[in-house]
Amino acid sequence: MSSEAYVAGLDVGTTKIRTVVARPEADGRLRVLGVGVVPAAGLARGIVVDRGQAIAAIAESVHRARRNASLEIGGAYVGISGAHIACRNVTGRIHIPSGEISAHDVEKVIQSARDNVRTSPEQEIMHVLVRDFAVDGEPGVARPVGMKASRLDVEVHVVTGVGSVIANLEDCVRETGVIPLKNVLEPLATATAVLSEAERDLGVILIDIGGGTTDVAVFSEGSICHTASIPVAGNHVTRDLAQLLRINPEEAETAKRRFGVALAELTTPDEMIQVVELGTEKPTRVPRRLLSEIIQPRMEEILNLVKENLLLANVYERVGGGVVLSGGGSQLVGCTRLASMILDNLPVRLGAPRNLTGLADSVSSPIFSTAVGLAMLAAADQAWAMPPSKPAGPASWWQAVKTWWRSRVLPEIKRLAQGA
Numbered sequence: 025m026s027s028e029a030y031v032a033g034l035d036v037g038t039t040k041i042r043t044v045v046a047r048p049e050a051d052g053r054l055r056v057l058g059v060g061v062v063p064a065a066g067l068a069r070g071i072v073v074d075r076g077q078a079i080a081a082i083a084e085s086v087h088r089a090r091r092n093a094s095l096e097i098g099g100a101y102v103g104i105s106g107a108h109i110a111c112r113n114v115t116g117r118i119h120i121p122s123g124e125i126s127a128h129d130v131e132k133v134i135q136s137a138r139d140n141v142r143t144s145p146e147q148e149i150m151h152v153l154v155r156d157f158a159v160d161g162e163p164g165v166a167r168p169v170g171m172k173a174s175r176l177d178v179e180v181h182v183v184t185g186v187g188s189v190i191a192n193l194e195d196c197v198r199e200t201g202v203i204p205l206k207n208v209l210e211p212l213a214t215a216t217a218v219l220s221e222a223e224r225d226l227g228v229i230l231i232d233i234g235g236g237t238t239d240v241a242v243f244s245e246g247s248i249c250h251t252a253s254i255p256v257a258g259n260h261v262t263r264d265l266a267q268l269l270r271i272n273p274e275e276a277e278t279a280k281r282r283f284g285v286a287l288a289e290l291t292t293p294d295e296m297i298q299v300v301e302l303g304t305e306k307p308t309r310v311p312r313r314l315l316s317e318i319i320q321p322r323m324e325e326i327l328n329l330v331k332e333n334l335l336l337a338n339v340y341e342r343v344g345g346g347v348v349l350s351g352g353g354s355q356l357v358g359c360t361r362l363a364s365m366i367l368d369n370l371p372v373r374l375g376a377p378r379n380l381t382g383l384a385d386s387v388s389s390p391i392f393s394t395a396v397g398l399a400m401l402a403a404a405d406q407a408w409a410m411p412p413s414k415p416a417g418p419a420s421w422w423q424a425v426k427t428w429w430r431s432r433v434l435p436e437i438k439r440l441a442q443g444a
């Protein structure tokens with residue numbers, strides 16, 4: 025790996041578009057070199073709804089990161105989310121006539137699992153993630169290559185998405201001059217940035233409460249076993265506040281961030297806050313507890329929807345490592361406590377990106393988990409962001425002439441001048 029190589033992650037969220045440029049360090053950390061954040065436009069719950077607006081917003085986010093890092097961005101890992109995503113666990117099996125498992129056999133068994141995926145015509149496969157191999161019926165094998173066997177089984181987690189939805193987002197990214205090097209399911213990227221290996225081994229639920237969607241990923245015995253995207257998140261909380269307090273959405277967003285509490289019992293009845301009522305310029309005083317009494321039911325709804333989804337998928341029991349919350353919606357005071365109450369007293373913590381250096385402070389919040397995770401995955405795959413080098417033009421031709429002059433011609437002239 026060149027020490028100059030760098031990667032980029034592009035999180036096209038419902039509320040913000042975040043670009044992170046970073047360089048992998050020899051010690052395994054990621055050096056953050058540049059960050060670009062702009063309000064999202066033209067997108068709703070992971071879907072492009074206004075192409076022109078989406079392109080302009082993505083271009084601006086990329087431009088800011090590029091300027092911040094003083095580096096060109098030719099390609100990036102792009103996050104994909106939304107209700108069009110579906111997941112399932114599928115198995116594959118092959119026989120091993122040679123009696124010893126080769127790397128080719130491993131590819132073949134994964135392909136056989138892939139062939140067993142039944143998708144509707146509009147769906148395409150985004151990820152095939154290996155959960156477990158079984159050698160002659162014995163499960164729990166991490167690396168089967170080189171083992172003696174007559175049969176190899178695999179269990180994979182398959183993530184699919186609607187092809188046209190993905191193609192539309194890819195197209196917007198390409199229009200900005202950035203090549204989408206890989207589309208990554210957002211909770212997978214978030215998990216990369218915030219979860220520890222111990223949590224994945226013990227079993228953990230990751231809940232990313234964004235603006236338009238709440239994304240869920242469940243890991244058990246070190247690998248992913250469930251993913252889901254629930255179309256209710258932080259923006260619904262803001263909308264509730266705007267409607268019930270009769271204030272404009274910007275005012276509701278500010279009030280939520282400054283005074284919002286997810287658990288009403290954490291406020292005192294006499295604490296008052298100021299908001300400006302719709303149609304008047306006059307500030308009015310409302311109890312902070314009223315704010316949290318509006319927020320709490322919506323947050324409970326989100327967390328109950330997550331719980332129902334996990335119960336339905338039969339993965340709720342597998343989580344000894346507890347729950348990790350991420351995304352902007354998780355920043356409400358009392359959110360971890362409310363989550364623990366709804367999720368049967370499981371331990372809950374807030375997850376922010378880890379193992380960073382450089383401009384680490386500018387991405388240390390849970391709202392950057394997805395963008396940082398995308399950059400980490402790109403670094404792991406050595407999927408570099410540098411643009412392809414330009415074909416030799418007049419400038420590089422002149423450079424070549426100068427180099428040739430200095431290295432060959434000039435020494436020869438000096439030699440002749442010295443009469444050698």
Ligand SMILES: Nc1ncnc2c1ncn2[C@@H]1O[C@H](COP(=O)(O)OP(=O)(O)OP(=O)(O)O)[C@@H](O)[C@H]1O
Binds near residue numbers: 236257352355
């Ligand atoms: N300090 C805060 N307190 C409460 N809520 C917050 C805070 N900061 C951000 N939010 C909320 O978080 C949500 C945005 O979160 P985030 O930036 O993770 O979403 P996104 O990635 O743009 O959207 P999505 O993941 O749904 O596509 C908004 O609803 C916003 O109001």
Ligand SMILES: [Mg+2]
Binds near residue numbers: 035037038210351394
């Ligand atoms: Mg997000």
